[in-house]
Amino acid sequence: MIEMQDVWKSYTNGVHALRGVDVKIDQNEFVYLVGPSGAGKSTFMKMIYREVKPTKGEIFVNGFNLGKLKNKKIPYVRRNIGVVFQDFRLLPKISIYENVSFAMEAIEAPKKLVRKRTMEVLTMVGLKDKVKSLPNQLSGGEQQRASIARAIVNNPSVIIADEPTGNLDPDTSLDILKLLEEINFRGTTIVMATHNKDIVNNYRKRVIAIEKGQIVRDEYRGEYGYEN
Amino acid sequence: MIEMQDVWKSYTNGVHALRGVDVKIDQNEFVYLVGPSGAGKSTFMKMIYREVKPTKGEIFVNGFNLGKLKNKKIPYVRRNIGVVFQDFRLLPKISIYENVSFAMEAIEAPKKLVRKRTMEVLTMVGLKDKVKSLPNQLSGGEQQRASIARAIVNNPSVIIADEPTGNLDPDTSLDILKLLEEINFRGTTIVMATHNKDIVNNYRKRVIAIEKGQIVRDEYRGEYGYEN
Amino acid sequence: MKISTLGRHVREGIKSVFRNGWMSFASISVIAISLFILGAFVILTLNVNHLSKTVEEQVEISVYLDVVESEEQINVIQTEIATIPEVSSITFVPKDEGLETLSEGMGELDLTEYFGESNPLPDKFTLKANKPENVDIVVSKVEAINDKFEMMPIEQVDYGKKTVEQLLAFTSGIRTVSIAIVAGLAFTAMFFISNTIKLTIISRNREISIMKLVGATNGFIRWPFFIEGFMLGLIGSIIPTGVLLYGYWKLIDFEESTVFGVTQWEYLPLNQLTFQLIFLLCSIGIIIGVWGSIISMRKFLRV
Amino acid sequence: MKISTLGRHVREGIKSVFRNGWMSFASISVIAISLFILGAFVILTLNVNHLSKTVEEQVEISVYLDVVESEEQINVIQTEIATIPEVSSITFVPKDEGLETLSEGMGELDLTEYFGESNPLPDKFTLKANKPENVDIVVSKVEAINDKFEMMPIEQVDYGKKTVEQLLAFTSGIRTVSIAIVAGLAFTAMFFISNTIKLTIISRNREISIMKLVGATNGFIRWPFFIEGFMLGLIGSIIPTGVLLYGYWKLIDFEESTVFGVTQWEYLPLNQLTFQLIFLLCSIGIIIGVWGSIISMRKFLRV
Ligand SMILES: Nc1ncnc2c1ncn2[C@@H]1O[C@H](COP(=O)(O)OP(=O)(O)OP(=O)(O)O)[C@@H](O)[C@H]1O
Numbered sequence A, B: 001m002i003e004m005q006d007v008w009k010s011y012t013n014g015v016h017a018l019r020g021v022d023v024k025i026d027q028n029e030f031v032y033l034v035g036p037s038g039a040g041k042s043t044f045m046k047m048i049y050r051e052v053k054p055t056k057g058e059i060f061v062n063g064f065n066l067g068k069l070k071n072k073k074i075p076y077v078r079r080n081i082g083v084v085f086q087d088f089r090l091l092p093k094i095s096i097y098e099n100v101s102f103a104m105e106a107i108e109a110p111k112k113l114v115r116k117r118t119m120e121v122l123t124m125v126g127l128k129d130k131v132k133s134l135p136n137q138l139s140g141g142e143q144q145r146a147s148i149a150r151a152i153v154n155n156p157s158v159i160i161a162d163e164p165t166g167n168l169d170p171d172t173s174l175d176i177l178k179l180l181e182e183i184n185f186r187g188t189t190i191v192m193a194t195h196n197k198d199i200v201n202n203y204r205k206r207v208i209a210i211e212k213g214q215i216v217r218d219e220y221r222g223e224y225g226y227e228n
Numbered sequence C, D: 001m002k003i004s005t006l007g008r009h010v011r012e013g014i015k016s017v018f019r020n021g022w023m024s025f026a027s028i029s030v031i032a033i034s035l036f037i038l039g040a041f042v043i044l045t046l047n048v049n050h051l052s053k054t055v056e057e058q059v060e061i062s063v064y065l066d067v068v069e070s071e072e073q074i075n076v077i078q079t080e081i082a083t084i085p086e087v088s089s090i091t092f093v094p095k096d097e098g099l100e101t102l103s104e105g106m107g108e109l110d111l112t113e114y115f116g117e118s119n120p121l122p123d124k125f126t127l128k129a130n131k132p133e134n135v136d137i138v139v140s141k142v143e144a145i146n147d148k149f150e151m152m153p154i155e156q157v158d159y160g161k162k163t164v165e166q167l168l169a170f171t172s173g174i175r176t177v178s179i180a181i182v183a184g185l186a187f188t189a190m191f192f193i194s195n196t197i198k199l200t201i202i203s204r205n206r207e208i209s210i211m212k213l214v215g216a217t218n219g220f221i222r223w224p225f226f227i228e229g230f231m232l233g234l235i236g237s238i239i240p241t242g243v244l245l246y247g248y249w250k251l252i253d254f255e256e257s258t259v260f261g262v263t264q265w266e267y268l269p270l271n272q273l274t275f276q277l278i279f280l281l282c283s284i285g286i287i288i289g290v291w292g293s294i295i296s297m298r299k300f301l302r303v
């Protein structure tokens, strides 16, 4: 489903964020991406939904070769990928409800379904009472959950979650993890960057550890940790 | 040092973020602020450096009555408070170095000292190699550390840290905690909102738990948790 | 695109005008003021053209007759002149009248008193050409009449050659200058409008890139901006058009009332410029509004 | 504030111009273009004023003498007129010359041929008043001279009352209109400049509030913006001032060269408008640049 072949990424300021990454993630896998701050986790994930282009190497997502993809096709690839951004990226001038429904409107979902499904996912992440608030009227954790709601609203075949529990208390984090597990159970691939040792160790999945832009460990039902 | 007397906060959209908070934090204390997402932790902290004004009640910080403070005096109160913002709030168009040195220039510190001290704190948080980068060229955790560097650069008498380890891996989180402990040891009051159970339980300090805008627990050398 | 999606775009575009309240206000005022100035100059230019045309049409040709012509001969000559197709009007000015006019030209000095009965001036015809450019043709055709008669009844044909040439040079100069000014102002207005719209859109680059990352196509993102630009342009051009047309109407009304009128000249009637003004201002406002939004977004859409 | 801090502010302000590259460019071009248009109209207005003054100064008073005056008497009258302080020049026009002028006024028809030796016109003096407003005074004082002599040597005093009044009304009308246009354009320029600067600053509200939260005083934050606004205003006003002065210089040069000159009129010399233009444009540019930044920041400083 997601495949990287010898992927390198150097940013324009000369930082080598990824250095020869080879990896294959199958449909329906649940992958934790761990590694120290600045290791390249976000860069890895940005490659998948093509916010960032590799300097070298090839990336395949859902059968598309991202390197050869025409610009016009990108939105259609992204529609099958739900992204929880590390910095949330909510549209600042519209309500939480509209932020989530926007993602559905963008794929021209029927109006009635938009209403129903938007309220559904917002309820799942516990923001039922906050639907009319603007993003800057929410607490950090609430914004993070709004970002999660938007990522899952279209039932994408892949979910990319960049530290989706960084601003959440342990209980809420667990709720979110369970939500993702359930979605995974129904067939969605999940790639989740996280620093949360408890979750990684208690809910064992495949763990890919990145350090200094390289995959240093790739273990099924692995533990949290990257120094090998 | 920091004292709140029956503080209430209702936002303009009718949300009651704080409901009758009474608390006293002495100079040189180290306080963890815990509570579920949306409990009012950030609001509590924003009161202290007066980003938010209470709807009711009185707040004293370093001897100033914030409610009666003239607008012109606010910057001088803030100079004794270092803040790590939950959303970092780095100035987007200037380098990390300039972001940190700005805080020193604002208090008109001597030029040489600015250079020395800025590099010093950036080294402490492990960003020595990133000084020339713009904020959007940093990873989430790196931005968070830049925000921490800026908060401590002026040796403030109070540090307010809103989830300073939310985007950091456990090792780096520990480094930051040790840094804060050291600063605390030298006489600085520290108020730190966190969801990090490990840290709270392993490095025991005073724990103030907030739930639905009220203090539900206040314990010296307490554990992580808020349901009582 | 589904119809319901189009509906969504229109709604979002209109909402956005209100959401970006201050920015929308800034854009609309820049559009309105630029177009107001442009429109005022267009009206001025059209009037100057109108005025020069009126002035040009007043060029007269004097045909002085030999002193001894009889009334009969005068009639013959008049008929002869009337057959020239480029002549639009003929007036006979007997010598007494000529002296009076001359006398008036001298200020308040009464010449008739000096000359008494012994008026030395010749009789003359005053002609007008149908177009100012045809004056020369008329002159030569009139001069050619002399050849038809033995006694050469026409003493001299005079049309203030130098004056007419100066006048034509002046009016065509004025026309060129005013068109240049209007063109310059039109470009300036376009620059200001697109510039302001660019500024308002640049501040929304983050929003645009988020939309893209969430899977929206460029078209989907562009539509509401398109509608928004259209609305800003429409509002921003309707206002100055309305104000200018109303103001011009009031001005004509005021000037044409014999009691208060200050200026002498004849204004271009309102209905002769209404359509041009509406068309010009609204098309600049709307096209640049839309174009400005679309162009400014372009680079942010490449995410 | 320490001197070193002031240095920092100046450095930061200048850096900021470059950092906000596109926005700075937009602001500078808006300032430059607005001021260019304003400046062009100021130059036009100053020239129109200059021209009307020249025209007004050409108003002449004709003093017709009784036909029988001897040369001696003429001299006496001339001396008499010369004592009137409001008279700036006197020219004696003998009747022959008068007839020639009249004849020229008739077009190419030669009047002298008709009249021969029997010139019926009177001798006259042509006077100029030192100021157009003093024409009336001069006329009545000249008329009063008749009372000093038994034989009432002055037949008539004439200055084309109606023409002069129309001319004065016209020139003062032109003056009012052009000043109104310039004032309108000045306000528009101010609006556009402050508007653009506001738009660029609004997009930086977050930056301003972060600075405040980090403990910077309003003054500390304001200074670099002040310098930045100053720089934008300075650059934006120097460019059009330079272009206009150079262009005007070239225009005068071109027009005054007898070979290519198109227009007849006399231009206001460059040095008589250089200072005014620099002062007006630079002060509007800089003051509005600075004022615009400071005002726009105000609400963001209340954090
Ligand atoms: N836009 C950019 N331009 C230049 N360098 C960048 C950019 N984005 C990231 N980097 C650098 O690339 C490296 C990897 O960054 P990345 O964001 O992938 O780290 P990360 O593993 O997500 O870290 P964190 O856990 O702190 O979020 C870091 O050293 C970072 O400074």
Ligand SMILES: Nc1ncnc2c1ncn2[C@@H]1O[C@H](COP(=O)(O)OP(=O)(O)OP(=O)(O)O)[C@@H](O)[C@H]1O
Pocket: A130, A136, A137, A138, A139, A140, A141, A142, A167, A168, A169, B011, B012, B013, B015, B016, B017, B035, B036, B037, B038, B039, B040, B041, B042, B043, B044, B086
């Ligand atoms: N500017 C605002 N306007 C309206 N409501 C707000 C605003 N800021 C916060 N709130 C609301 O106030 C409540 C408390 O918010 P606060 O940010 O203090 O929570 P928190 O404890 O910091 O949560 P988190 O752990 O998620 O950061 C929340 O319900 C939030 O939605």
Ligand SMILES: [Mg+2]
Pocket: A041, A042, A043, A086, A162, B139, B140, B141
């Ligand atoms: Mg990251």
Ligand SMILES: [Mg+2]
Pocket: A139, A140, A141, B041, B042, B043, B086, B162
């Ligand atoms: Mg918070």
